[in-house]
Each structure stands twice: as structure tokens, then as C-alpha cells.
Amino acid sequence: MKPVRLVATAALSALWLTACGNPSEDAADVEAPNPPEADGETSSNGAAAVDEARLSNAASTPAEWLTYNGTYEEQRHSTLAGISAENISELAPTWTYELNTGRGIESTPIVVDGVMYLTSSWSVVYALDPVTGEELWVHDPEVDRAVGVKACCDVVNRGVAVYDGKVFVGVIDGRLQALDAETGEVEWSVVTVDQSKPYTITGAPRIVKGNVLIGNGGAELGVRGYLSAYDTETGDLDWRFYTVPNPNKEPDGAASDAIFAELANDTWGDDGAWVTDGGGGTVWDAIVYDEVNDQVIFGVGNGSPWNADIRDPNSDGDNLFVSSIVAVDATTGEYKWHYQTTPRDNWDYTATQHIMLADLPVGENGETRRVAMQAPKNGFFYVVDAETGELISGEPYAAINWAEGLDEDGRPIENPEARNNDPETYAGFVQVPAPYGAHNWHPMAMNPDLGLVYIPAMELGQAYITDPRFQSKPAKWNTGMDFSAGMPLRYPEGTVQALRAAAKGTLVAWDPVAQEARWTVEHGAGWNGGILSTASGIIFQGQLDGTFAAYDGATGEELWSDQLNSGALSGPMTYEVDGEQHVTITTGWGHAYGLAAGMLFKDAVPPALGKVITFKLGGEAEIPPLDTDLIVEPEPKAEPFGDEEMLEAGLIHYSRNCGVCHGLLGISSGVLPDLRWSTYTASADAWNNVVMNGALASNGMVSFSDVLTPEDSEAIRAYVVTQAHMNREGVSNQDIQEEAVGPGMDPDAEPELEADEQ
Template identity: 50%
Template sequence: MLKIYPVAVSMLLLASCNQPLADSFTTPATADWLTYGGTALEQRFSPLTEINSDTVENLGLAWSHEFDTARGLEATPLVVDGVIYTTSAWSKVYAFDAVSGKQLWSYDPKVPGETGFKACCDVVNRGAAFHDGKIYVGALDGRLIALDAKTGSLLWSTVTVDQSKPYTITGAPRVVKGRVLIGNGGAEYGVRGYVSAYDAQTGKLAWRFYTVPPAKGAAPDGAASDSIIEKMQATWDGDWSKFGGGGTVWDSIVYDEEFNQVLIGVGNGSPWDHRVRSNGKGDNLFISSVVALDADTGEYKWHYQGVPGESWDFTQTQSIILANLKIGGADRKVMMQAPKNGLFYVIDRSDGKLISAKNFVPVNWTSGVDMKTGRPVENPEARYGKGLFVATPSGHGAHNWQPMAFSPQTGLAYIPAQEVPLAYVSDKPFVPRQGGWNLGVNLAINTLPDDKAALKAVRSSLRGYIIAWDPVKQKEAWRVDLGGPGNGGMLTSAGGLVFAGNAKGKLVAYAADSGKELWSYDTGIGIIAPPITYSVDGVQYVAVMAGYGGGYGLPAAFAELQGPRPNGRLLVFALGGKASYKIARAPQAPPVIVQENWSPATVTKGAELYGNTCSVCHGGGARSSGVLPDLRRSGVLADKASWQAVVHDGVLKENGMVGFAKWMSRDDIEAIRAYVADRARLVAKEGDQ
């Protein structure tokens, strides 16, 4: 039975009466954390007040659990009737007693190691869903799995994607009206996005909506999206089906009960470059959009496209929060979103009409949004058609998947924001790589400089903040400088607090009204996941997954806590907690000095190949964040045959390191070795900069 605390709920309602904002349609506040965003509103706001601005200084560790992986941990744990359910890398699922930390069960879906190559942004998983005694999880290899919540035993499993294509699942499912909704990823490689609804009891497909149309002349899909195919096709040009078009629904799926609709966030185009994907023509519906679907049938209702014909990996998949706001003296039922492109959107949920949009970080790809059309006013140089363009924000996002939160008490949204510029130039000639990355953009131009002053300038351009944003005024209320990007998601509570972890490994509590730091705990592990809070037998807890990685952290050349990473942890805190805790970090190995010498042309060729292929996992300039091996320090580097066995032949594919024989020759792979060896010599000479 769910534990409901009338005192906490009444305090929340009383506080809300004194604020300009109020949500009359919230689901009942409970002591549990039942779904990804806390409730269907996805506000990540808790009514619990035992841990508050006065008592938080007494917060201490109650218990922790060490996982079997040092890969990124992005999950939002669920708490149901005194049990925590969470997921780790490689889509593993765990259940713990929420008070003692005793592990109750675990489930390993045994995802094949080579699937890791299909995952653009680490082998992460953002969490599970709970419904009717069952736990649901999307596996990296495209399966949707139902488990018995008490025992962890498998109830059913269904494949949701064509596994011969580079699809993955990293997002958390949502359960809506007895159906489990799940999307997928893979748009960097070349897939066609969609969202699917499966019967929660049987796993049978109920409906599917494709976010990108089939090619002109192709047969309909027999899907809920068939009725809108012609409208979508009119916004595309050429044969986009060669690379699927992209538009994957890899994160936000939100149920809006008031309008019986599901709001989905749709990702980037595939390839990135609009000229390659669609001959530079058309808006390319529904990439970079929010789309509203009928919750029963999956039929199209409305959409808002943030970046028509996008070319920068500006996904619109980031957190969608539902609320009622008083705007211009009127009560408006809205959704709020702060996606990668750097603009904070307030949109009417009844019809998808834009109410307001304002940049929350510096942006140079647009000067703002034309409120008559709802379209961005683009910088004519931004599409890099006439040469290089350094975009801010970039595909790393002004705000990425790390969830933001919203407090109906303060009326503020709390955004884990960042500034990560990226240089874009068309990849000419574009050479398709079946099953590999297909961006249409030359990433190698972002290779890090050797000059110390230039390197320092690059590092200083990377910024991270917590921004408290007033969605009514479209104005910043306060900010906290985190020193760099790649930080954790947000939690806010009726105790007047905001909790967030950061890349330096600290979980911090801030005053929700001012941003003043009130408490912190050093986990020793970079945190990218969002915290949650729950209560059992009247005792409130705060929990967070600590484990660095993900799309930014995996290849981050300037990562905090650089070096070999310890295994990730689940940490749970309570007032008066005194559990012991320690982290052992392995020392950084010395660079490997290779005796062979190569021509400058070979090293230059290797730099280009590395920048466009290897850097997305092993770090720019061969500077590893430590999540994956630092190739400059790998013993494999010293031996040509061993290097070829790993990189060409794929002898370590079970660990996620596939062979690249289908895309590169042995000479290409030796050129990469030459470049990495050159980087190792630089480290030996000048040290890590």
C-alpha cells in the first residue's frame, strides 16, 4: 500500500496558495517515487519536508551499494512500498530494501558486448518503469523487458527494433493507461525514429508512431502515423530513407492526463547536415520537435518544431515538464522545455501554440524566435554552407538529457545548463559508412591544439551552471557556477531545497529561492544522474546514482577527476546518517613510448581518422576521461600486431570494442596508432595539460 502523508501534502498546498503558480491537476503526492519524473507531471518536485533548509546540515550517508561497472550511471531510481528499483550500465536492473540497502534481486539482460558500438553516448540506461507489480526496462539492444517486481524473474520480453540496424534504447519507459511506451536511439548512425506502445500485461504491440515519413512512393507503415505521412513527406526532399532520417525518441515521453495525450520529444536529423539528409530543403517533420499523440491510439494531435531542418544535433528530446502557469493574468496549461538549442520554451498544451521562447544561455545560431511564426530567426552563417561555423550551444547541448526540475512553490525551473562550443564544417565528400557514424560533418576540425595557451583557452570556453529560471518572466533568477559542463540532473522539494550532483563528484543541496549552498557530500565519483527523495515509516531519504560517463563524460578531454574511474555507486542519505564510505582510485599509468617512427603525413592522416571515429569514445586529442581506456597509456599501443587485432579484427568486441575492418584498412588503423603514439610522446614530454 502506498504511504500518503497528509501533513506534507497540506503544507505543499498551503504554500502553493501564496504563489503565483499552482497545479490543480497533480497526481496525489506520495512518499514514494513512482515514475521517472516523480509524477506524471515530470516536475521532479517532492512534497516531503523533513529534510529542509534548516535540517539539511544534518544529512549523512545512510547506506551505499557498489555496482560492477565504471561506466556511466544515468538512472532515476524508483521507490515503491519500501523498495528501490534502479538500473545500471548495460541495462542491468536492481532492487534494494530502501531502508537497509539490502539487495533483494538483480537481473542481467546479457546485452551482447558489441552492441556498445551502436550506442553513441555510452552504454547507459536512464531507468525503469513500475506498474501493477511489474518492472519494465528498455535494454540497450532494443528489447523491452517485463520483470516481476518482487522476484526479478522474467515475465516477458519483446524486440522493439530491427536489430540488424544500429538502434539502441537508453531511455526509461513510461506506462500510460495499461501500455508501456518506449522509444529508441541511433540517429548518429542512420535510423528512422519512432515511439511504440505495448500491452503492459502481454508485451503485444498496441500502436506505433513514426516521427519521420517513409520515402515518397513507399507503402504506408500500417502505423498510427500513416494519417500524417503526406504532411511529413511534403517537408522532405530526395531519398532520406537511405539513412532513415533520424528523429529518434530517445528520452522524453510524458503523459498529459488533462488532454489524454502523450508528448514526445523528437531528436536530430540523420545525417546531421541538412544538405546531405534532405538536399538542404524542407523543415523535415518531425525532427527537433515536440509531438502530441492521442494516448489511446497514438494518432497525431499537434506539434511544435523548435529547429526546422536542423543541422547541429539540436534534439528536442530534453525534459518536458507539465504545469499550470498564470501568464498575462490568465491560467495557462503549459509544457516547459529547455532543449539543446539554448531556448526555454513555454508551449500551450491544448494546441501546441508557442507562448514564449527565450535563450537561457548565450546562443549564436539564432537571434531569437519570430513569435508570429514560432520559427527561429537563423544566423545565415550557422548552417556552415560557406565554411566553418563555431556554434554555441552545440550538439552537446545547452541542456542535455540531465533532467531539469520545477518547483510550484518558487515558480522556478532549475536547469543543469552548460556552454560547450563545437566547430561545424561539411564533410566533403560525404562517404556513407553503413552501421557507423554518418553525420555529414567533419568532427576532426575540433582536434585539440598542442599549444598550451590555446589549450587553456579551449578549456576556459567550457562552462557549466545551475540556472534557476522564471518561465513566466522568461528571466534568470539565480545561477551557480559549476566550473565546467557534464553535471547531474535536478531535484527540488517543499523543504525549500534543490539537490544536484556534479562532475567533481559532489552531491549538493542549495536553497531553492537563492541558490545558496547549504550542504554537500563528496562521493569521489562524477555524478550525472538526478537525485530523488522518498520516505519510509516517516523517515525521508535522498538517493542518487554516482558514476561518470554518458555523451559528454565518455569522451570529455577536460573531465573532472580524470584518470581510471572507480565502480559506480548508489548512495542513500538521511538525517543523522553515519555510514562509512571510501573510494579507491587506481593511479594513472605512464604513457607508452613506441619505438617506431612514422612520417608526418601518416600522423596527420591518423589524426583525421581518430578525430572522426575514435574521439567520440576515447576523447579528443586521445585525452581520455578515464571511463574508457586512455589509448596513450595502453600496452596494446606498443605492439603493431596487438593493435591490429583489437582495432581491425575486433578481438575485444565482447567488451564493446568492435573491429573496424569494414570501415578502415590496416594502413588506416596503423595511421591511428601513429597519431596516438605521437600523443603519448607529447604527454611524456610535457605531462597532462
Template identity: 45%
Template sequence: MRSRAKVWGSGLAAGAAASLLAALAGCSLQGRTPDYVNWASHGLNGGETRFSPLDAITPDNIADLGVAWFADFDTRTLRGVEGTPLVVDGVMYATGAWSKVLALDAVTGRRLWEYDPEVPGSAAREGCCGVVNRGVAYHEGRIYLGSFDGRLIALDAATGAVVWQVDTTEEDRPYTITGAPRVVKGRIVIGNGGAEYGVRGYVSAYDAATGERAWRIYTVPGDPAKGFESPAMEMAAKTWSGEWWKYGGGGTAWDSMVYDPELDLLYIGVGNGGPWSRKVRSQGEGDNLFVSSILAVRPETGEYVWHFQEVPGDEWDYTATQHMILADMEWEGRPRKVLMQAPKNGFFYVLDRETGEFLSGTPYVPVTWTRGLDPETGRPDIVPAARYSEEGAPFLGMPSPAGGHSWQPMSYNAATGLVYFPTAEIPYGYVAGDAGAFRFDPHGWNTGQDEAKSSMPEDPEVRKQIAAMMKGALVAWDPVKGERAWSVPMDTPWNGGVLSTAGGLVFQGNASGEFVAYAAQDGRRLWARQMGSGIVAPPVTYAVDGVQYVSVAVGWGGILPLNLGVALKDAMRPRVNRVVTFRLGGDGDLPIPAPAPEAPIARIASDASEAMVAQGRQLYHVRCWMCHGDTVVNRGGIPDLRASPAITDAGVFAAFLREGVAEPRGMPDFGKELDAQETEAIRTYVIKRANDRAGAR
């Protein structure tokens, strides 16, 4: 067995513990049924607005908000925590790193059970952005989990026992799951990630009761010689050139999906092309459907209904997988059913969700890749220089591959008419590699870029200048006017998802480790609490017996902290991975460990040649940078290699890279990809960066 559930029952047998948990969930100690206001689905409601009608906590009394309880995750290391907790009838289900699940009493925080799918440490190398998980789904007494290594697992909500599990992946390609499943008409729908690793995107639906697969649809076409799975794939194939299927094509649906029961449409956000370079992927030609698109399909069959492509021929990692919100609003004098999204590419879109008609698209951050969108079709007027793989010259792009807004969920308050979400302003240098020399790596990072040349410069003064250009904000966006109503500037461009409430509040965690409440109308800062780690996860709120609670998962990490440490120098590095819950009058403790002392800094002797260091830099940025950081700088909890004693001993360093001695903790074994000389070259480059660090002090 590679998965297990542990029931916390004071030594009781599992059956007795299950009976006790079921009893506690259904009645109080006084023998009556409590009143519950649940957060039972990922986005709270059908439109995934993340707006709660609870209004007990207001600007007038928020000063009395205090800690009700906290619960720590048991993690192998401090990793990113991105999950939306679900709360159903007094029980919270929260996910942490490595796809672990905690079931907690939502009033006291008492552990009821925990489940570990035992994702192997070797799986960490198969994902770009950390071993994170964004949450579970609940349906008829079961919890549904997508594990990082590609399984869909049904758990008994009362005990955590496995009911069924299926492997959702196909072929020998490195698919991962980080997104939350969705429940649609008795089916569990799940996508996956891995576009940069050479996979072909698809979405699958499984029977909630049995785990039997109901359907699977692909988001990009496969080899035409093998036939097309659907008319939609035949249509899409006409927008591709060359032999794209050899590289996978990308288009992974790794996060957002939302269902409209009235229209009976399931909307799927589709990711970037893979490799990034369109010249490698599709001979520099075509729109490459359905990358960077929103797909509308029938939930019972997966049948194609319509699509809207935001970035034709994407080659900037501008996914359309970001949170989608469904709302009914007045548009140009008449009611419209709309879908709203602020994807990575920097534009806030409003679409008619019945037809896919483009209604508006306005930049919410500075944009350099396009001159704007066609007002009728929404098609971008792409700047020629932005086609870096075809132009053959570097391109300074904004937004960066991290996006003007990434996966962190938004919130829409119909009363204010505003959408609240975090933004990021980060420049990024796209530099094409030699397309003719491209070699597909089935277990590596395939972008078609020259990874070493697109990495950050090492000159500390230049790095400071670039870091000064990077910033974030909490934005309140008016989707009708297409403009900011207000914004709260932040020094760091990677901040948490958002919750808004009928109490006139907006809650958000940030990179500095604060959990903050703002006034929904004007963004005034009303309350804050230091949490001991940067926060990226979105908060939730629920009520038990008339008492409103607000919870947030805490744990700094994800793509930007791992690989772009220079931009996040002011972020609070993780000291905890936990869930913290607040209530009015709460007086609980919130212990925060002291920061670990920095390792001593000293120069390390090295007689490596410049050529060897240069080779090590190139290899490092192919194999190591996604976890240990661009130019060996990260802020995501992963060890700082510049301070590691392993770099002083060639044998020890090789044991980590080529023998897998730390693979159970998530350090990949590169023994099949790196020979002894290449491993030593990487070590000499890390030593060079360690000496740079020592010199900077």
C-alpha cells in the first residue's frame, strides 16, 4: 500500500472511532443538531464567486477577531500550501504539501483523521511548481483527492478510508495533479499538469460512486495518422504544423473549471503550449488550438460546444487556467450571463458564457506582448518582436511566465460589483534556443528557450534594478468599466487568493506573512495578524451555531518562491505549514517558531575553469533551477545550495544528484541524465554562486 489513513480516536478501534466521528458530525454534545453554513465546494457556490453571505464579522467589530484554533500539517519539509479548505457540517477537510489531507473539527481544530497518499519523493521532479495541492471535492459523504502523482482517490469523509482510487495518467509521460477536482452531475472531473515536460493535455470524468471513467477529452490534437478522438480535435489539428505530437503539445488543464447547471455547460481553462517555442512546437505557425483557451463542453459526454482562445500560438506560458467566475449582470443595458477571468496574459476578460462571445478585455497590469485586443473578436494584435522564437532576438515580456495573475483565486461581490484578485508585475527575458538543435527530454524541462540566457543576470547591481521593477497589488476590478476601482500596492508580487463577505470585508494573506482584512468598498486596511510564513492560499469562511469563522492555510511556496528568489527578498520564508482559524472573541495562542539561523558564509576554494563553470550554469538551469532557484537563489523553503555543506565535497554532492540519497524527501535522482563530469560542473557553478554570496556580504 502506498497510501494510508490515520484516525485519531484515543486508542479506539477504527469502527468505533468512525461511529463516534459520525455522531459528532451530526449532533452536538447537548443532543441537538447544530446550525451550519458550509463551504462545501472549491469556489463556495455554483459561480465560484468566493463571496460569502455571512456578515457577523464587519469593519465595526473586526478588531475583536482572534485565533480560535490552528492545526499543523505533517510535512517532510516546509513546502507551499495552496489548498482551499472545505467545511461540511462542522468538519474541515484541508490539504497540504505532498497531497496530504487533514480532517479537523471546524470549531476546535481537533484532528479527526489524516490521510497520506504516500506520493513518492521521486515524483517531485515531474512538476514545475512544487509538490502542492489546491484542495479536495466533497460529494455525498466522500472526499475526492487528486494526488500529485496522478491518482484520483475517493475517501470516506467520516474515516478517511480509501473507497476507490484510479490512476488518471496515460503513457510514460510525467503528468501531475495539483488542482482540485470538481463534482458535476455525479461525476468527478479532473485535469492535470506537465506541459513543459512533454505531455498532451486532457480532462477526465469519473463516476463518483465507482471510479469508473465516464469520458476523456483532449485539449490539443495528437498524431493525425492515428485518427482524431473527436471532431473538435480534427478542427484543432488544422491550426498546427509539423510533428507537434512528438513533443506533447501541452494544453494541460491544471486548475480552473466551473459548471453552469442552467446552461448545462462545463467550462475548462486550458494551459500553455509545450514546448513554449512555437518554432519548435509548430514550425512557427498556427493558432495551435486549444492552448491558452477556455473550452465549454457538455458535462455528461465532454462534447465540444464552444471555445475562446485568449493567446493564439502562445509561446510565453500564458495559460488560461486561472480562476473563472460565473455571474449574471447588466451589460450595455441588458442582462448577460458572463464568465470572467484574469489569466496570466495581463487582460481581464468578460465573455458571454452561453456563446463564448467576447464582451471585453482590458489590461489589468502593464503588457508588452500585444498592442491590444480586437474590440469585436478579442484577438490580440501581437507585437512582432514578441515572437522571439521566430524573430531570433531576445524579448522582454510583461507579464512574465508567472503571469499578471496566476492560480490564486479571485472573489466577486455582486453588491459592490467588484472582482478582487492579486496581481504581479514582473519582466521576463524570453530567449529562444536553437530550434534546429532542440532535443526533447522526456524527463526534463522542455521550453525551447535557452534557459541559461533567459535566467537572471548575476551582477548584484543589475539584479537590484530588476527586483525594483517587480511588484504586486491587491486589485478591486470593475468588470463593467474595465478598470481598477482601487488597489493596495505590495512590494512583493506573489500574494494570496481572496475572499469577500457580506460583512463588507475582503480577506487576503500576503508574502510578508500577514493575514489582512480590507474594506470592500475602498481597500482600507482594517485588521492584520502575522502568521509566521508567506501566504498564497485563499481564505474561507463558515458558521457553526451562528458563530462565523474565517480560516486560511499557511505555507509559503509555489513557482515564484522556488525559482525567482531575487524578486521575493522581503517575503517571509516558511516557518510553519498549518491551517489557522479565527472568530470574534478568539483568544487562542498562535506560536511562531523563530527563524532558523543563516548558515555561516565563507569563500570556498575552487580551481575550476571558466568553461567548466559556464557548463555548470547551463546544466543547472536545465536540471536544478525550478526547485533551487534561478541563479541558485530561492525563497521557497527548499535548501539554499549556496549554504549547503554538500557543495564542499564532490562525493557527497554526487550522492545527492546521481545516487538519490535524498529522493524520499523530494530531491530527484539525476543519475540517468547527468554523468560524473556534468555533476562536477554543476557543483563548480554552485560554488561560484556561493562565493558571490560571500563577497556580497
């Protein structure tokens, strides 16, 4: 199979929120086995000639960036110091490369043996010259775009792993591929999931002891999570660790069998939606190799469905290992320890966020201990003993109201209101954090010299209410929470602006020993980019609005910034060529926030093609301006129609099925089509041909006839068209209401805004 150049797509797809799901049982069938001929520790052609020694010593070769987070410690700290506070004013772009996709970009590039490797949306892999940005090869795994509907949080990919002359990539449809590092040709490809289920892969693989480790996503749609280890040479499955029980609580023939029989099975009941919907617990991001203790530490995601009263209604168990940090033997995958951050998770509080290792003076007498650290979605910063999993400390790093702290056993002291999901008795409690979390996938960084961890934090609330219409429907959005609860059919001028102001973002410099913030920088909005730390005391971060900035790591003072003309959310990295330090970031707007929460930033961050942008001192390149051709003219395509009952039904069905892709309140960011301006709203036939018949399935917009009736579909069209007319300049809300459903509506009624912040 020859490398294929990426073609721009305008796919309608993906879903929303925290991240993703899991793979399924006996799914390690090799698609195209073609084991490489090289049998040594390095490749025969010299490209990506990485072995275990190079990975182990990555910190001592800072001119390269060998793994997703830099080294096995995963601190995203480089000992390069060529760019400093004294000369950073000279930092400027030296080259850019256009990725030709308007979807979300989350990749951190790898630079090794004179080549840069990275990914874009749809799991496309690129090899570039790190000095000039020249394209060397491109591999498109040719994913069926209909798979996009399985992706909770856009068709993103966070990067590759390199080893023994091969480049490894997890494909959004559940494949794991090994590519020849010199040519991009496929050496082997395995299917790691049951592709009949809504599994995805978005995370970067890790290399550990000759195996490539990969997890998966899909817990929002209904799957069972696990972590798998495949032989890097052959693609054979070596071991697998499931994170939630077999639905019959029987052995799987997996590394996790013993601990489930001993402990985890008893933390689940014998019935409930988890039995049919998988239970969740997907391993969609953090995977760390702890060399000192010869173990793999990984983060586990949310339960499926989210709603614990639906997921596991007849027990009050903790539901292990949902929302946990888990350690397993690096060779066998057998259980070593766990720490559960959110027992019996009810709110999509995944513990899949970035985990890093460090040696810190946190013992009783200040002695140094090897620790693992995480700032997961639930808002607590955890420091645990890396060898045993013992909690050393945990304190909130961001605003939270769902818990008051941690008890002596390390369990959260929950606010009693947090679990009141009953729509009959719900008292209006807006929980912080929302499912986006106080920190999501955006990687942290640490400066070990300053003793600080840098967290891209945010603040946003959510009303969690049980969906009274819930029916188990794995393969579509399947949370058990009512996304339409409290959503206003009409809203006064200023509502969207007020919601934007409520979504806050912060760069937090956190002292993990004192468990307190040393300093913070407030951003204009939430959902900002990952962090890079360097030995010169500088940290770099991109922001939602396209700003790429450098800060003094000790004080938070801004030292430099540039405008990238696109959302800058991925983790930056740095490398050196001929004594010149380079800093690279990938850009491209989309992601969970970019799809579902378009109303929060639509005016600030228009859609833009993704790019790779590299800086150095004295760079002379220019960042391409915003492509205004991607911005759609806001013009309704039909007159408003439908009575009040129809519009209310449309609001409910839109919120449950459409908002996670096309934006709450019908307002899209433009990454996926804004349905208010869609030509398909012009007639019922055109609309239903897409929504019910799947006419655009090849673009990712599959049929929803399994969850909607034709009447439901037409109600959604009525709601979307009415929302379009609410944006007409010079026309009041009262006019629109009377035009659609007749006089008598109260345009000044106080809206319920809480659920708008989902």
C-alpha cells in the first residue's frame, strides 16, 4: 500500500465531551501481517532507529523528542536552553506546513534521526523535514468517514510512537498500524477492537519492553475498556488488561482475570445498563512506563452510561476500575495497584488525563519518594506513591463544588447535592466541573528545577439530571443524562455572551509538594492548549483564540506571543538542529469543545485549516492568514414553522442527538456545518434524506433512523430553522416567536442557562 496524500474533507461527524471509550473482547485479528525483515535492535535502514536504550535515555538527548510526552517520565520538560528570556523577542516562524483538514488537531510531533513524525485528524500520519517542513511522505489509513459518529470528541489523534525503524499509529476505527519509518508503507496492521461496537482510538501509543501499548475510547456510546500490548515486530497480542468486569463476571483469559475475581467484580451489581452497554472505563490517553518499578501506569475513563443509577442500579459499589489510576506489571500486564479518583463515577470525571512521574521530597521527614502525579477532570491534584499507589496528597487545583475534600482514606467527601439526578427533586445544582473537566486531554508539563507542574485548567458548570426518556442505545450518545434539561426554547439577547463569560480558562503553576498554586494566568476562555517546559525557565502554551505565548516559569510573566490564526490546543514540543533550538506546535480547531460548545467562542475562533508551525530565533516565515472561505454566510434557508409543542420536541431531540456535534442552541463553531444555515433545512424531503436515510454517511453523517422517527426529525428541522431566524439582524425575539407559533409568548422570561453549559 503506497502512502496517500491527504485530501481535505468536510465531514459531518463525531460527538462530544470528555474523551473516549474502549476496545472489545477477542479482537486482535491481524489484518495484513507483513513482519519486517529486520531482526536487530534498530532498523536496517537507519530511520527511527530507536531501541529501549534510546527511550530510556531520552532526557539526555534533548535535540530529539522521542515520545509523546518527551521521556518515560512524561514531564514534557526539555533541557534545551537556546531560547531564553533574553532573546525570545527574536523568536519567529521558520516554516509552516498545511495539513489540509479543518477538523481538530491534537498531535505532538516526534523528531528522531532527522525526521518529524506527526498525525492529523482521521489518523493520517506525516513525515516532514524538521528543518524545512518539506513533506517526505504521508500515510492515509483511509478510514470510512461513517466511523466519525463513533467519535465522542472529534476524529482527532494525539500522535505516534517510534521504535525499531517503525512508526506506530492508533487509527480512529480501532486499528493499530506499524509503518516503515522511511517510506510510510504498512508493515503490519491489527484490529484492536470489535468494530461492530462504537470503539475509537485517539491516543498516542507507547513503547514498553518491545511492545506497543494502545487503549481506546467510546464510553459515551457504550463499550468496555481495556489496555492492550502488541509485539512491535509481529503485531501479535502479548497481554490485555480489562478495566471493568466481563458482563457475566467470568474470566476473559486476560491479565486482569485474577484481580477481577479477587476484588473488582464485587464492586458491581449483577444487572443494569453496564451489562449490555459495556460499563465504560476506556483507556484513551495516559499510559506511562515507570522504569524504576518496571510497571505501566495508566488512567481509566468514565463509566458507561455516565449515570450510575442507570449503569448499576442495584448496588452502591465503587465500580472498579472506572475513573482510576491503575498500575500493572510491564511484562505480563498483571495487576499491581490502583487508586480510584472518583468512586462510582456519575459525572464523566475520567482519570485518563496526563500522568507524570517524578522524585519529590514528600516523605514524613522530607525524604524523596518516587511519585505519580495527575490532575484529572474532577479538579483534585493527586500525588501517589509510584510503587504502591498510596495517596500522599490531594488538593483542588481549580474551582470545584461537587466535593469538599478527601477523607483519610483518600475518598472524596461528596456534596450531597451532586448525586441528586432525579428530575422530580432536582434543586438546580450546577455542578463544577462540567464533563469537560477542570483539566481535559491537554498535556501538563513540569519544570523539575523550579518544582512546578503547569496545568491548563478551566472552569465550567453542568446540570446533571437523569434522562426520563433513556433507553439503552449503544453506538449512539448513551449517557443517561438529559442534555435538554433546563435548555431554553427562547433566550433573550445577551444569553450567549453571558455563557461565554462563564467559561473560564487558567494556566496554573502548581507546587505538588505544598499542594498549592504558586501563580496563575487567566485566559479569555476555557479549553486552552498543552504545555512545554524548557531548561531556560520558559514555558509555552497555545490558547483557544490562536495565541501562542511564552511565560516565565517562575513568575507567570508573559515574555512573548504570536497569533497562529487557528485554535492552538495541542502540546508544543522542542528540538535542536545544528545548534538552533526549534519549537513546534500543531494547530486546528475542532475537538469536543469545538463541536459541542461552539456558541462559547464562535466569534473569537473561526474555523481554519490545520497546520504545523515551527519557530526559531530569527525565523523569517509567515503564518498564513485565516482562510475566510471556510466561514459560512449566516442566512436561513426556510421560513420558521411549527407550533410550540413541535418546537419543544425539536429542542429535546436536537439536544439529545445533534448538539454534541453541531453545537448547543443550534450554534456551531463552523468546524462541522451550522445547521441553521444548511441548505438541507429548505425542505422536509431534503432534511430527512440526510437525517433518516443517511445520504451523507460517506461524510460521516450517518442515518439516525434507529433513534429518531420522521416526526422527530421534522421537529428538529423546525427547531433549527427557528434558531436561524432568531439571529436575523433587526428582528426581535418577540417577532420570531409570533412568526413561528403565534402571539402571546413572553420574550423576557428568565431563561434557565445551566444546561446550556454541557
